[in-house]
Amino acid sequence: MALPARKQATYWSIAALVFVFALWWLGNVILPFVMGGAIAYFLDPLADRLEKLGLSRTASTAVIALIAVVAFVVLSLAVVPMLVRQLGQFIALAPDLVKSLQGFLTERFPDLLQNSVINDTLNSLGEAIKARGGELASTLLSSAMTLVNVIVFIVVVPVVAFYMLLDWDRMVAKVDGWLPRDHAPTIRRIARDIDKVLSGFVRGQVTVCLVLGTFYAVALMAAGLDFGLLVGSIAGALTFIPYIGAIIGGILAIGLALFQFWGDWLQIGIVAGIFAFGQFMEGNFITPRLMGNSVGLHPLWLIFALSAFGTLFGFVGMLVAVPVAAVIGVVARFLIDQYLHGALYRGQSGRSNPPGDAPPGLINETTGTVTSAAETRDTEG
Structure with missing residues (x-):
């Protein structure tokens, strides 16, 4: 027997509250697992394609892991050090860049720099970037975590991603078995x-x-x-x-x-x-x-989700912002579609359907087809 709508809403509301509380209370703890799950989800189609080529799931996961290790080593030895060095050089060069801009404006638009506010702003901008840039870069690179947390993060994320990718299909099948049958x-x-x-x-x-x-x-x-x-x-x-x-x-x-x-x-x-x-x-x-x-996903909805979840839950909130935005968008479209084909929207006039609209009735959840109200009455009779 199907649960009443009020009880279903209660259960889903409790689940949503548990999810929000977990993000707020366990944000830093679950961050490696969220990252690992995201990586596994991203790589699952590649593993499926390797399986279609004849490899087992274990062999497919091992091949992907080997490629990832090689890419990580190349990035760590070649790209990341150069990127950090260029970031430091750019911060140190900031005052010269601002002075060059100031000289250009003085030569081309002398009246513009007569405004003391603009002049003072340009004079202080370069020094501010140089003074605060190193601190900002250090914060971005360390992500406000201790060295131990960084090491744990680097070690745990690949392990979580490997095992989740290996067992992805089994996890999906397990979750599918927990769904309410109705x-x-x-x-x-x-x-x-x-x-x-x-x-x-x-x-x-x-x-x-x-x-x-x-x-x-x-x-x-x-x-x-x-x-x-x-x-x-x-x-x-x-x-x-x-x-x-x-x-x-x-x-x-x-x-x-x-x-x-x-x-x-x-x-x-x-x-x-x-x-x-x-x-x-x-x-x-x-x-x-x-x-x-x-x-x-509309760009404005995406930007709002990233801003809201990043403000509320930090970096882990930004990671889950896109999936949550996708879930909300899909569920909202489903509910709107149900509303447009329901009695609340159609009322008594729903008996004469406008061209192109599906007839009102019941949705057969097994076949996905719509049974009209007349057919339902005939069947019940």
């Missing part, structure tokens, strides 16, 4: 929609970030820009937020190019052309190919 088909349908949204956005957007970040970094370094790796990494990482990565990365790259190559307009044009080409490829080929049109 509502299992509906929950599975909602879960498939959520997976479709997450697959389209998370996996697609992370891949877009990696592709664009690598392209910008390599191209800018090949063009001779001093901080090409840093600018490319920033632009690639911020591509996760629509338009922000291109705007901030383009401003940084062109600004540094003007400082480094002033007078060499061909070189400056090459740097600007790199970002123009990157945006052209992203909008016309990379994003449509990797993400398609079935993402289902």
